[in-house]
Amino acid sequence: MKNSPIIALDFASAEDVYQFLTPFEESLFVKVGMELYLQEGPSIVYKLKEMGHDVFLDLKLHDIPNTVGQAMKGLARLGADLVNVHAAGGAAMMIAAREGLEAGTTAGNKRPSIIGVTQLTSTSEKQMQEEQLIETTIDASVVHYAKLAKSAGLDGVVSSVLEAKKIVEVCGDEFLRVTPGIRLAEGEAHDQIRVATPNNARLLGASHIVVGRAITKAENQVQAYKNILKMWEEHA
Numbered sequence: 001m002k003n004s005p006i007i008a009l010d011f012a013s014a015e016d017v018y019q020f021l022t023p024f025e026e027s028l029f030v031k032v033g034m035e036l037y038l039q040e041g042p043s044i045v046y047k048l049k050e051m052g053h054d055v056f057l058d059l060k061l062h063d064i065p066n067t068v069g070q071a072m073k074g075l076a077r078l079g080a081d082l083v084n085v086h087a088a089g090g091a092a093m094m095i096a097a098r099e100g101l102e103a104g105t106t107a108g109n110k111r112p113s114i115i116g117v118t119q120l121t122s123t124s125e126k127q128m129q130e131e132q133l134i135e136t137t138i139d140a141s142v143v144h145y146a147k148l149a150k151s152a153g154l155d156g157v158v159s160s161v162l163e164a165k166k167i168v169e170v171c172g173d174e175f176l177r178v179t180p181g182i183r184l185a186e187g188e189a190h191d192q193i194r195v196a197t198p199n200n201a202r203l204l205g206a207s208h209i210v211v212g213r214a215i216t217k218a219e220n221q222v223q224a225y226k227n228i229l230k231m232w233e234e235h236a
């Protein structure tokens with residue numbers, strides 16, 4: 001799996017995706033999320049893999065263990081490099097997800113990496129406490145979910161940059177810290193709450209960054225990607 005910034009292809013159609021990707025010369029690490037997948041289905045994943053890109057299929061599964069396990073068995077065949085579930089689905093669900101992926105991975109192929117979403121980067125500590133009735137800090141909740149994901153045999157978690165260092169301390173450096181909520185210092189936060197710059201992401205322990213609108217909504221998207229890549233690599 002590449003370590004370059006993961007570009008969130010939050011577009012409504014494959015056509016928009018191809019238009020966006022055309023000016024890029026290198027092979028990229030891209031993310032297919034709900035918006036795109038629910039319109040285009042598996043074909044968009046096949047196509048992006050054929051084009052030579054690494055693919056994070058971000059469907060954030062969260063259901064009973066059997067349902068998630070069977071869904072992952074099917075998803076394993078799509079050839080994505082990375083998939084995710086909500087850690088709040090619990091240890092049994094995460095184990096079923098991993099086992100489903102293992103069962104669906106054909107002989108000779110590597111099973112996709114699987115990570116658990118801890119607390120969404122759009123969630124504030126106050127909101128978590130009031131709406132989820134979790135009476136602790138957001139850091140403690142994220143680290144708790146990271147430990148649970150690790151105990152279920154997952155390869156890492158999605159968190160904000162702000163919790164990444166603690167996750168390394170508790171779960172080790174091999175355990176992935178995939179961090180969305182990336183914004184440039186002068187950029188708008190939009191709906192994200194726990195945000196950080198690409199430089200700080202690296203300094204604070206993220207293993208990967210996920211970047212959507214800071215690239216896709218930029219006037220010069222290739223240049224925006226290059227700038228973010230440079231900031232990310234400079235601080236390695």
Ligand SMILES: O=C(O)c1cc(=O)[nH]c(=O)n1[C@@H]1O[C@H](COP(=O)(O)O)[C@@H](O)[C@H]1O
Pocket residue numbers: 008010033058060084117119120121122158159180181182190192210211212213214
């Ligand atoms: O799992 C994710 O990728 C994810 C988890 C999370 O906690 N926060 C989060 O923003 N994401 C995704 O990361 C991307 C962030 O997009 P921007 O806010 O436009 O950079 C979106 O595609 C989100 O679906």
